[in-house]
Amino acid sequence: MTVRLYGRDVGHGSLAVVTRGFKQVLESAGLLEGFVAIDRSGGSEEDESPPGAQARDAVFTGNLNMVRVMLKRAKHLRHWVTVTPNSTHVPRELLAEVLTLASPRILSASTWGTTVIFDALKEMGCEHEPPEPDQPWLTFKYEGTDSTKRFEVHTVRHGVSGFAPVAEEIAKTRADFDRGEFRVVHFSTTDGERKGTLELVQAWSKLRRDLPEQARLLLVLDHTARTALLERLLSKGMRLPDRVSLLPRGDMDPVMMSKLLCHFHVLASPSRGEGFGLSPLEARASGVPIVTTDVTGHSAGHCVGPGAHLIRRSYDLAPIDDGPAAVAPIVHPSDIAEALHYVYVNWKAFSYTASYHAAGIAEEWSWDKQLAPLVGHLR
Numbered sequence: 001m002t003v004r005l006y007g008r009d010v011g012h013g014s015l016a017v018v019t020r021g022f023k024q025v026l027e028s029a030g031l032l033e034g035f036v037a038i039d040r041s042g043g044s045e046e047d048e049s050p051p052g053a054q055a056r057d058a059v060f061t062g063n064l065n066m067v068r069v070m071l072k073r074a075k076h077l078r079h080w081v082t083v084t085p086n087s088t089h090v091p092r093e094l095l096a097e098v099l100t101l102a103s104p105r106i107l108s109a110s111t112w113g114t115t116v117i118f119d120a121l122k123e124m125g126c127e128h129e130p131p132e133p134d135q136p137w138l139t140f141k142y143e144g145t146d147s148t149k150r151f152e153v154h155t156v157r158h159g160v161s162g163f164a165p166v167a168e169e170i171a172k173t174r175a176d177f178d179r180g181e182f183r184v185v186h187f188s189t190t191d192g193e194r195k196g197t198l199e200l201v202q203a204w205s206k207l208r209r210d211l212p213e214q215a216r217l218l219l220v221l222d223h224t225a226r227t228a229l230l231e232r233l234l235s236k237g238m239r240l241p242d243r244v245s246l247l248p249r250g251d252m253d254p255v256m257m258s259k260l261l262c263h264f265h266v267l268a269s270p271s272r273g274e275g276f277g278l279s280p281l282e283a284r285a286s287g288v289p290i291v292t293t294d295v296t297g298h299s300a301g302h303c304v305g306p307g308a309h310l311i312r313r314s315y316d317l318a319p320i321d322d323g324p325a326a327v328a329p330i331v332h333p334s335d336i337a338e339a340l341h342y343v344y345v346n347w348k349a350f351s352y353t354a355s356y357h358a359a360g361i362a363e364e365w366s367w368d369k370q371l372a373p374l375v376g377h378l379r
Helices: 014-028 064-071 092-099 111-123 167-178 197-210 223-235 254-262 278-285 296-300 333-345 347-364 372-378
Strands: 003-007 032-037 057-060 078-082 104-108 138-143 148-155 183-188 216-221 244-248 266-269 290-292 308-310 317-319 327-329
Touching: 003 014, 003 064, 014 032, 014 278, 014 372, 057 064, 064 078, 064 092, 092 104, 092 111, 104 111, 111 138, 111 148, 111 296, 148 372, 167 254, 167 347, 183 197, 197 216, 197 223, 197 333, 216 223, 254 278, 266 278, 266 333, 278 290, 278 347, 290 333, 308 333, 333 347
Parallel strands: 003 032, 003 057, 057 078, 078 104, 104 148, 183 216, 183 266, 216 244, 266 290, 290 308
Antiparallel strands: 138 148, 317 327
């Protein structure tokens, strides 16, 4: 055992889900020596000092502003840190913190994210070294204040675990479609623009007359996302269209979440900016059709294939509230509306295709398979 993992452990938010995926794989590989839950305070003395303080490798999957927790009463030879930009902006001060670690290795969830990190590092004065033969990662040289440091950037995609179709729920959803129902669900936990929530609401206004009377859009938002959406609508002189509901975010494990997803006809994820984007993958593993973009982190490959329909891509970039000078692809409401209408018209075929391929998607995108290259490096 050579690895100590640092990450979030509370709830089922994206960072906690990613941490559990890493933990599951490291445990099954016999590599995990200890786990530090960086979002827990108090507790027993044992909780505060888990084993692995001298493990050769530290792997960090939490918020970057807490990356130095790996130096607290611990000494590791190598530090692996997940960095998942949502746009072209990467906080330079946080990247600089990563570079102060001993033998740092940056983990990006997509090749797009790796490109963004590459550009940020070049701007910070890091030099990209020529790749070695058969080397799939990037190596950089950084001239620090005390010495020259070499470090690596690896592309390691995220995965899915525990999601599967719930046959009886899918059967009810198909019967509901035959009765004229059509339920679209969207998830967001950010007050930023990157999830495309406003554009989705605008698309629904355009699309409403082309859908059955009972069609509904359900927006599952936490408090900050809900407040931000209502403020944006107000600034545009709009209000929520007919048959749009705001629902609070739950905290469900994969089994419960699979059942919930199977209650919906489509998951809509028209994101402009994603570090990776777990929701579309979880829906596909549950046998639920998706309407999504394939830009930024969504370009990792998990949003393309059976049961997925892509929103028309715009190659234009526009400012986004993700950080200073940040830009991201534009997502047009009319293109979202067109994609949703196409899936509605062909929904039965999308539903049967999505459920048929769900098990294969769950296998292909399992955490074990996606983290296998990392496990090889850690060994």
